[in-house]
Amino acid sequence: MIYRLKLTDDYPDSYWFQFKKEEISIVDLMQCQEIHSKNPLIFTLNKKISEKRLLSYNIFSSDGPDFISPRLATLLENNEEFVKEVQLLDATVIINGQSHYGFKVFNPLHFLSCIDMDKSESRPLLSYLPDGPKSFTKMVFRQDITKDFWMARCEENTSCIVISDKLKQFCIENNIKDIVFE
Template sequence: MKILVPIDSYPERYWLSYDHKNSIDHLKFLECSPVSPNEGLTKLSFKRKVSLKDFRKFDYLFSDGPDVVSSRIADLISSSDFASNVQFVSCELAINGDVYLDYFVINYLVSEVAFDMDRSQYKPLIKSVPDGPKKFQYIVLKDRKPNSGIFRSAESNSHVVVSDEVAEFFKSNSVVGVEFVSEKDGI
């Protein structure tokens, strides 16, 4: 298993701004359940101008809401063995004032236990609820094959985890914007 993270060289200027006021509640994308098109639109933009040519080289994008993928990646995943693990939600991406419709919010539909809690370092997010949500300082994954190809970690739903096969799928298809790690430090 591997944790999906932004590449080290992911430009801060490519961090998308999610339109929280006029879009589907971003927390819906952490629930690991399908989002209905009737729930509304998803809109994202940049806070400042970017080079369209350079930006369009990225396939996997991060935001202050849900993650976004290019239509190329959506097509690749849709024809893969792990397509049932995700949903692609159409979005409007405003780049330098123009709206692009060839990007999708990626909604992860599966949650699975993935962290080695004995080797990971964490503390309760709320001291009075020690068995509640946790704040992780260091994450180590379990040494096992997951049931799903790509999923949210049950221990921390903000972390996306993939099987070794899916990590290789992303690498062999030259997906730009993400990399995969077995351990995560300095969270």
Template sequence: MIYEFMIGNYANRYWFQYDSTVVDLYEFLQCKKIQTNKPLVFKLKDKVSEKRLLSYDFYFSDGPEFISPRLANLLSSNQDFLHDVQLIDATIIVNGRSYSGYKALNFLRLISCIDMNKSEYIPLLESYPDGPKEFYKMVFKENINEQFCMARCEESEGIIVISESLRQFFIENKVKGIDLSTSCNQPIYG
């Protein structure tokens, strides 16, 4: 079984701004390794409780997702995960203070996983029918034989999926910041 990677109980004021001067956001959609010697930078414009914010493991931005040093350490020995996701050094700036040890996620896998015949969707741009889609109902394919931990959906690259084993890993390690339930009752954009 596969699950959509979704934001959990994550406050709007915790959305970071991605500084794309080091790596352009478009490169993260290519599912290829990214070469950089500089850490990526994510800034939070609002004043927040650092203690509460830094308790999360997954963070979201107007660029790539990134993870805490704790989760990066837990995943650093998981070879299946590292086969599917490149971890890129990142620094975050919160309340004017800089924190290192974070890792941006660059998804290297692209799998066909959405049953387009059973799903309900429309193109986001009428002039580009094969482009991004707005899903009203998304149905994953059954019996996906490809082994993976985390990947982009071939049918809609903005949608990220995780495997059952990775989901269980996140549950066992009490990962905070993502929704690990099995249902989604809202429109899905990808």
């Protein structure tokens, strides 16, 4: 079984970070190619928030890519199988002017055809490209996926990252509670 990578529904709107688009863009991350950069990706948040509560999460949202906590990053970096499939890019998080290090951004290195297009509902993202990228109102995953993987980018919708049962189990075993397995 496969699942869409999604944050818990109780993730506060006030914890949405701004992604500083410099050397690497969100489009670069959708190519499933290794990225070589000397500089970390930068995420900022300038709001009055409980920094302690915010930093208790393991996965964070932004107006660019999602990113993960140093704790989850360390767990995944120590998993040799996982790091063969997913590049973890360094990220610096700046909260009210204070920098925090050790965060990472997922960069899955392969695509997986996983959406059942007959059961899903979509429309062309651009009306003049009817066979181009789709906007999904209902996404149903295929049940016949046999590929052994940890994490991949969905071939039919490149903004969607999917995870496997073994990554779900890894998260459960390591008490990662703020990822929803949908």
